[in-house]
Amino acid sequence: MRPLTEEETKVFFEKLSKYIGRNISQLIDRKDEEYCFRLHRDRVYYASERLVRAAVSVARDDLVSIGTCFGKFTKTGKFRLHITALDILAQYALFKVWVKPNAEQSFLYGHHILKSGVGKMTEGTPQYQGVVVCNLGDLPLGFGVTARSTDECRDLDPAAIVVFNQSDIGEYLRDEETLI
Numbered sequence: 001m002r003p004l005t006e007e008e009t010k011v012f013f014e015k016l017s018k019y020i021g022r023n024i025s026q027l028i029d030r031k032d033e034e035y036c037f038r039l040h041r042d043r044v045y046y047a048s049e050r051l052v053r054a055a056v057s058v059a060r061d062d063l064v065s066i067g068t069c070f071g072k073f074t075k076t077g078k079f080r081l082h083i084t085a086l087d088i089l090a091q092y093a094l095f096k097v098w099v100k101p102n103a104e105q106s107f108l109y110g111h112h113i114l115k116s117g118v119g120k121m122t123e124g125t126p127q128y129q130g131v132v133v134c135n136l137g138d139l140p141l142g143f144g145v146t147a148r149s150t151d152e153c154r155d156l157d158p159a160a161i162v163v164f165n166q167s168d169i170g171e172y173l174r175d176e177e178t179l180i
Contacts, residue, residue: 001040001055001063008073012037012044015079016070019130019143023092040065043072044079046088083142083167086132090140093132095122097146097163104135107142108170116158125150131163142168 004012016024027046028035034049040063047055047067055066068088071081081089090096099107103117119136127149133142144163153162 001038001045001052001060001066004037004039004044007077008039008044009037011073011077011079012070015081018145019081019089019094019132020092021094023094026092027088037070038066039073044070046070046085081143081167083169083171086140086143086167086169089143090132090134093143095125095129095131095146096134097121097125097131097144098134098136098138099141101136104141107133107165108168110165110168110170110174112147112161112165113144113163114158115153115156115160115162118153118162121150121153121162123150127152130166133163133165133168140169142166142170 013024035046036049036052038045038047038052045065045067051067055063068084069082070085071079073079097113098119099113099117100119103113106117107113113133125131125146127146129146131144131146132140133144134140142165144166146163147161148156
């Protein structure tokens with residue numbers, strides 16, 4: 001477990017800023033306790049400094065995870081967000097899309113969100129923006145990238161894709177062996 005290098009930090013924060021923008025500073029500069037990002041086995045973890053200091057006493061090979069896993073770096077150096085970061089993304093998200101009850105299950109099976117399944121959308125959402133997907137009860141279901149801006153969505157065909165699925169809570173069942 002080690003701190004992120006300058007290049008890793010840049011790639012990670014660029015990806016994270018697509019979803020939470022400048023709210024990244026609120027993750028690090030917290031009033032309750034000092035938090036940091038650490039890299040362990042190509043995965044980025046978000047944990048309190050106190051927990052990181054305690055984890056130093058565990059051998060690297062025996063340490064499975066620490067704190068909240070935000071995602072992992074691929075072999076090509078790109079960063080991929082995991083569903084395990086959803087709670088934090090939902091808390092600080094700039095843009096959200098709420099899906100109708102009939103579209104929830106389709107999204108949880110890994111499908112994209114169609115115009116007919118959108119209940120509401122944050123006003124002013126640009127195209128290719130990271131969004132958190134919630135049900136109408138405001139429960140976060142996953143996250144994705146908008147295929148169209150809010151203005152374009154008003155005139156779309158009901159079968160047109162509005163949000164590309166990046167990750168959803170159905171992954172806990174579909175891909176549980178790769179999450180840790």
